[in-house]
Amino acid sequence: MKSTPWWKEAVIYQIYPRSFCDSNGDGDGDLAGITSRLEYVQKLGVDAIWLSPFYTTPNKDGGYDVANPRDVDPRFGNLEDAKLLINHAHELNLRVIADIVPNHFSDQHAWFQAALKADRGSPERNRFHFYDAKPDGTPPNNWISLFGGPSWTQVEDGQYYLHLFDSSQPDLNWENSEVNVDFETTLRFWLDLGVDGFRIDVAHGLVKEDIQENHPDPAGLSEALRLDVEMETSKRNALLESVPYFDRQGVHEIYRTWRRLFDSYGNRDVMAVAEAWVHPPINATLYVRPDELHQVFNFDLLTAPFDGAYLFDVINRSIQLNAMVNALPTWALSNHDSPRVASRIGDSESRALALFVFALPGSAYVFAGQELGLPDGELRDSDRVDPSFIRTNGAIKGRDGARVPLPWSGSHPPFGFTTGKPWLPMSQSWKSLTVESEMDNSKSTLAMYRSALELRALHLTGTGDISWLESPLHGSMRSDLLIFKRGSITVVMNLSIKAQEIELQGVPLIISSGELTNLDGTTLMPALSCMWCLN
Numbered sequence: 001m002k003s004t005p006w007w008k009e010a011v012i013y014q015i016y017p018r019s020f021c022d023s024n025g026d027g028d029g030d031l032a033g034i035t036s037r038l039e040y041v042q043k044l045g046v047d048a049i050w051l052s053p054f055y056t057t058p059n060k061d062g063g064y065d066v067a068n069p070r071d072v073d074p075r076f077g078n079l080e081d082a083k084l085l086i087n088h089a090h091e092l093n094l095r096v097i098a099d100i101v102p103n104h105f106s107d108q109h110a111w112f113q114a115a116l117k118a119d120r121g122s123p124e125r126n127r128f129h130f131y132d133a134k135p136d137g138t139p140p141n142n143w144i145s146l147f148g149g150p151s152w153t154q155v156e157d158g159q160y161y162l163h164l165f166d167s168s169q170p171d172l173n174w175e176n177s178e179v180n181v182d183f184e185t186t187l188r189f190w191l192d193l194g195v196d197g198f199r200i201d202v203a204h205g206l207v208k209e210d211i212q213e214n215h216p217d218p219a220g221l222s223e224a225l226r227l228d229v230e231m232e233t234s235k236r237n238a239l240l241e242s243v244p245y246f247d248r249q250g251v252h253e254i255y256r257t258w259r260r261l262f263d264s265y266g267n268r269d270v271m272a273v274a275e276a277w278v279h280p281p282i283n284a285t286l287y288v289r290p291d292e293l294h295q296v297f298n299f300d301l302l303t304a305p306f307d308g309a310y311l312f313d314v315i316n317r318s319i320q321l322n323a324m325v326n327a328l329p330t331w332a333l334s335n336h337d338s339p340r341v342a343s344r345i346g347d348s349e350s351r352a353l354a355l356f357v358f359a360l361p362g363s364a365y366v367f368a369g370q371e372l373g374l375p376d377g378e379l380r381d382s383d384r385v386d387p388s389f390i391r392t393n394g395a396i397k398g399r400d401g402a403r404v405p406l407p408w409s410g411s412h413p414p415f416g417f418t419t420g421k422p423w424l425p426m427s428q429s430w431k432s433l434t435v436e437s438e439m440d441n442s443k444s445t446l447a448m449y450r451s452a453l454e455l456r457a458l459h460l461t462g463t464g465d466i467s468w469l470e471s472p473l474h475g476s477m478r479s480d481l482l483i484f485k486r487g488s489i490t491v492v493m494n495l496s497i498k499a500q501e502i503e504l505q506g507v508p509l510i511i512s513s514g515e516l517t518n519l520d521g522t523t524l525m526p527a528l529s530c531m532w533c534l535n
Contacts, residue, residue: 377404463487
């Protein structure tokens, strides 16, 4: 039985539009291409799709540099294509979540172009963060862009504007009422077109304080905020706690206002999920208090090693913290900003962890291609377009590897994604990872995902909390075995590089990420695997 409201334990499938399916042969995925593949998404067993930005953009940062948030970029189609996509998704009982980018606009947005032409202190400049240089001509502070380099760019009259990301993405001033009104207009525009909710980009970054104060370690902070940079956890957390421009209290009043807007749409169950990279973890729960947003992303699994003690701590803490505000966690193993989970922890490990996570209470997010077991794409530096790669002169490779287009069919690139040249190259090594080849393979990652999501809906959704049977909670010294019970299902994950004997005692196995064998009534569970059993 599905829990209500719909989003509480939904499985949400993230689509990066440029990389999903190209309908016109120009090498870029588009909205019509997504619409043509929605039956595939429905048969996967998910409840909703989340669309990364498809708005008017010069595309300096993969569409997250928005020049007009209430229109479709021509490379993706037009507003009629958006309507057709939303309507067809609803016909298939799929909800649609749109990405919204409230921290910044593109420098090509009409507002910023007007600000460049306006004088110091003008209403046009007050929509952004324009500041005078210090007496020596240097920027107002030493903050570093998350994409590398300074977070300030100087304009012709000597003032600087703030951009926490690329210089083509000026940050908005959320203390300006015009900004608030404009985004409420944008939210209503897409809700009236039929979307069911929003993913809020950089939800923790809208309010800035102490802008003219320096940070003691700006370079370290820049690395701590990137998911693809390896860093000792304690150091990362200490740096995250020191962020002077993220997770300010003022963001919560913005989301209380938005929540009232969402609730005004009656019985539509509009939802919003916050991308809020904050520390300590309890701060994330503030975004999902009853009068604010509905979900907040749990980023811990995006960087977690395949280690029993570590995973237990992340999962248990997330469940307990969310329970404090009567909320359920979210679980994500990959997204468009992080390395694909199969590349990060390994193929067998990623299959096992996905099966384990699908049994947990809360919502699960699946990044398109994850269900195929796709690794990061193999790219030459000359192929890369990520601004973080460009701004650091290649020191940071960036996120392009996770954004390589999906392989649909055939034995050679571009594997049915396009009839033209894909915007990022696709590797011949993906021949066995196409949708077509995995659809016919009962042991494929795709087959496992489809079976797991069907079983999740049948046995687990709405069944409440988990009970740990084997974990560090019970003083166990074993970190290579995690077992919990939820509803009628017992979930076992073997994190060891060796097979382990498991006593099932007549309990029927219903799914496994690896090949199990029976030895004299004892089940031999393969290394790096997970299984579900009916109690």
